[in-house]
Amino acid sequence: MPELPEVEVIRQDLQAEVVGATILAASVAGSPNARRVVRRHPAPAALEAALAGSRILDVGRRGKNLVLRLDEAALVVHLGMSGQLRLAPAGAPPAPHTHVVLTLDSGPQLRYVDPRAFGQMFVTTHELPELARVGPDPLDGAMTAHRLSSLLAGHRMKVKALLMDQRFVSGIGNIYSDEMLFQARLHPFRMCDSLVASEVRRLHRAGPQVLQAAIGHRGTSAADAQYRDLRGRVGEHGGYLEVYQRGGQACRRCGATIQRARWANRSAHFCPGCQL
DNA sequence: CAACCGACCTGTTCGC
DNA sequence: TGCGAACAGGTCGGTT
Numbered sequence: 371m372p373e374l375p376e377v378e379v380i381r382q383d384l385q386a387e388v389v390g391a392t393i394l395a396a397s398v399a400g401s402p403n404a405r406r407v408v409r410r411h412p413a414p415a416a417l418e419a420a421l422a423g424s425r426i427l428d429v430g431r432r433g434k435n436l437v438l439r440l441d442e443a444a445l446v447v448h449l450g451m452s453g454q455l456r457l458a459p460a461g462a463p464p465a466p467h468t469h470v471v472l473t474l475d476s477g478p479q480l481r482y483v484d485p486r487a488f489g490q491m492f493v494t495t496h497e498l499p500e501l502a503r504v505g506p507d508p509l510d511g512a513m514t515a516h517r518l519s520s521l522l523a524g525h526r527m528k529v530k531a532l533l534m535d536q537r538f539v540s541g542i543g544n545i546y547s548d549e550m551l552f553q554a555r556l557h558p559f560r561m562c563d564s565l566v567a568s569e570v571r572r573l574h575r576a577g578p579q580v581l582q583a584a585i586g587h588r589g590t591s592a593a594d595a596q597y598r599d600l601r602g603r604v605g606e607h608g609g610y611l612e613v614y615q616r617g618g619q620a621c622r623r624c625g626a627t628i629q630r631a632r633w634a635n636r637s638a639h640f641c642p643g644c645q646l
Numbered sequence: 647c648a649a650c651c652g653a654c655c656t657g658t659t660c661g662c
Numbered sequence: 663t664g665c666g667a668a669c670a671g672g673t674c675g676g677t678t
Contacts, residue, residue, distance in 0.1 A: 371671060403655080434672080451671055452656080467656090486655040488672060527649065536673085544671060596657085634651065636671065 372449040374508070374541030375584035376597045376605065377434050380455060383600045384429040384436070387457060391476040393440075396421035403487035404469035410492035410500070420493040421445065421472060433504045433540025443493050446500065450488030456481045457600045505540045508577045513539060515574040522562040522570060529565065529573075530558035530638055541581075545590055548614045548639045550576040557645045558638040559631075583610065590614075613639040 372380075398404055398414035411417040424440040431437065436455075438445040447455065456465070457478045464471070470482040470491055482491060494500055506512035521539075525532055532538050533547040542550070551558050553576035556569055565573070584590060589605030591597045592615055597605055612622060617630030617639055626643030 373672095406655090448672085450655095450673080484655095485657065486671095488655065490673095525648085531649085534672085637669095 371451050371543060371545070372453070372589075372597050373434060373543040373546050374431075375546070375581055375607070376589035377431055377436060377449065377541070378509075378585050379589050379599060379605065380449075381429050381431045381436055384438070384455070387600065388426050388438075388474060388476070388480060389428060390426065391474040392425045393421050393423065393472050394475050395473045397471045397473075399469050399471075401469070403467065403484070406487045407469045407482065407484060407490055408492065409490060417491070417493055431507075432498065432501050433507065433536055434543075435501060435504065437498065437501075439496065440493075444496050444498060445491065445493050446498065447482065447491050448489050450484060450486065450490070452486040452596065453482065453484040453489030454598050455600060456483055456598075456602065503537050505536060505538045507540055508542065509581060513574075513577070515571060518574050519567070519570045522565050525562040527562055528559045528633075529556060529562050531634075532562050539577075542577075544636060544638075545592070545611070545614045546580055546584065549584075549612060550580040552613045552641060552645060553580050555644050555646065558640050559633070583607070613641060615639065 396418040398408055398418060405414065408414050408417050420443055424443065426438055426440060428439040429436065430439065434448060436447040458481055460473060460479050464481065465483050467485045468481050468483050469487070472480040474480060522532070530547050530551060533542050533550070534544065548558065550573065554572040556573060584607045587605060587607035587610060588599065589597055590607040590611065591604035592608045613628050616628045619628050621628055621641040621643055624641065624643040626641055629640055629642050631638045
């Protein structure tokens with residue numbers, strides 16, 4: 371499932387591959403799930419019309435959202451659980467669950483594929499009002515140690531839940547919250563307002579460290595995380611995970627058995643020896 | 647309002 | 663071997 375590192379890899383690749391191209395035509399499929407993906411546009415034809423003829427000026431990211439800046443608007447793409455963007459020759463047969471196709475004047479098509487259709491695409495203004503409540507990015511320096519400290523002090527909830535709440539910090543999901551809590555040696559179910567200064571500092575350091583390592587490995591394609599890049603290639607970070615999906619295996623740091631705990635329809639992985 | 651939880655989806659895995 | 667149940671989790675919306 372794409373989180374910040376995977377979205378950032380896609381952003382970088384898009385920046386290199388499609389900036390400067392003009393969208394000749396946009397096409398939304400007629401299936402219920404395609405309609406669901408463009409659910410912010412009651413009439414999909416309005417989305418198609420807004421995109422046709424637009425030039426792609428820049429590709430940015432807000433949390434897990436990709437933002438393609440166009441001449442007179444912005445195209446926002448959220449990959450949800452199973453969304454993929456693919457670059458493919460215009461003649462190539464579409465993969466199953468292809469919901470939106472953008473034909474570029476540079477030759478290829480940019481295709482949105484999403485079996486579960488949890489993701490979405492929409493066109494909006496450059497001010498991005500729909501993303502106004504997306505919290506600070508862990509990588510752009512906006513989340514200072516002091517800011518993290520007061521954020522944590524103000525909430526009575528599990529620290530893992532806060533890390534995954536996009537209003538507070540953006541881009542972190544189940545994989546990387548587990549991994550950065552391991553790196554910070556904090557139990558995922560610790561209450562936010564129970565963390566002392568040294569623990570907050572460890573968490574503040576662990577966040578960017580874990581995310582940058584994952585970006586360096588071009589993201590995580592775990593067994594149930596079918597992330598692929600624009601060319602369909604997998605990421606290599608799965609081999610470097612310390613706790614996520616390693617329940618029952620030995621911790622590489624202390625040898626204890628990694629635990630997997632169920633919590634609110636979700637799972638958390640942690641080392642009972644290292645994370646207190 | 648803050649915190650929590652079920653629903654939405656389909657491909658894959660698990661158990662009988 | 664086959665089939666159905668369980669599982670995966672990002673986000674929205676309803677509830678407490």
